[in-house]
Amino acid sequence: MDDTSDITRSVTGDITWMTYADLGRARGITAASAKRLAIRRHWRRHQGNDGTARVAVPVTEATRRETDAGDIPGEDASDDTGDVTPSESAFAAIRAAHAGETAALRERADAAERARGEAQALADQAIAQVADLSSRIEEAIAIADRATSLAADANARAERAEAAIAGERKRADEARATTERAQEDLADERRRAVSLERDVAAHLSMAAEVVGELDAARQRAREAEKAAKQLRQAETERRGQGRWARLRAAWRGE
Numbered sequence: 001m002d003d004t005s006d007i008t009r010s011v012t013g014d015i016t017w018m019t020y021a022d023l024g025r026a027r028g029i030t031a032a033s034a035k036r037l038a039i040r041r042h043w044r045r046h047q048g049n050d051g052t053a054r055v056a057v058p059v060t061e062a063t064r065r066e067t068d069a070g071d072i073p074g075e076d077a078s079d080d081t082g083d084v085t086p087s088e089s090a091f092a093a094i095r096a097a098h099a100g101e102t103a104a105l106r107e108r109a110d111a112a113e114r115a116r117g118e119a120q121a122l123a124d125q126a127i128a129q130v131a132d133l134s135s136r137i138e139e140a141i142a143i144a145d146r147a148t149s150l151a152a153d154a155n156a157r158a159e160r161a162e163a164a165i166a167g168e169r170k171r172a173d174e175a176r177a178t179t180e181r182a183q184e185d186l187a188d189e190r191r192r193a194v195s196l197e198r199d200v201a202a203h204l205s206m207a208a209e210v211v212g213e214l215d216a217a218r219q220r221a222r223e224a225e226k227a228a229k230q231l232r233q234a235e236t237e238r239r240g241q242g243r244w245a246r247l248r249a250a251w252r253g254e
Helices: 020-027 031-041 088-240 243-252
Strands: 010-012 015-019 045-047 053-058
Touching (some): 020 031
Antiparallel strands (some): 045 053
């Protein structure tokens, strides 16, 4: 039976499932009169999945009859005018149909119960999965928070390290500049040392010349002193000789 619309009918044997509105339209009465008619006739009633009630109407009662002159909208008494009592065979067919419908309804009810149980199990499983997912999400959030904190701490450390590196670079630059100045000063000192060595060498050369001249002068002085000594000795010897000796010597050419 399709329960998606109020005008949908399901025909089983000698009955047809109709809504009160369908029955009213079929018999030319109001839906309220159709409901009261179904109650008086004790027609079976079934609640559809869409919430709309349907009744099992015998096929012979599902259409308006000409003998029902009093079946007009709003008149409840006319619902019983011209009713025809069903035969025993009709009642037997109705009971059989009722039994079949009951079995079908029971099967549907069992299937619906099983489906409800399965749906409940799925819902419980889904709830458990949602709870587990929520727990995992909370753990992930906590991990993300810790990661954020660690990242912030790492950034702070990196900034401090960069500042320290910048300071070391500055000191290295200063040290490099100091080293360069020291190297320049050392180069100047080396140049001055080379110049001083040259000056010392020149002075040593001059001193050697002076020493040489001094030695020559000393040698000349010694020779002059020796010559003077010889002269003095000769003068002494000459004075020691007499006049005739000097003459004799002069005569001899001494």
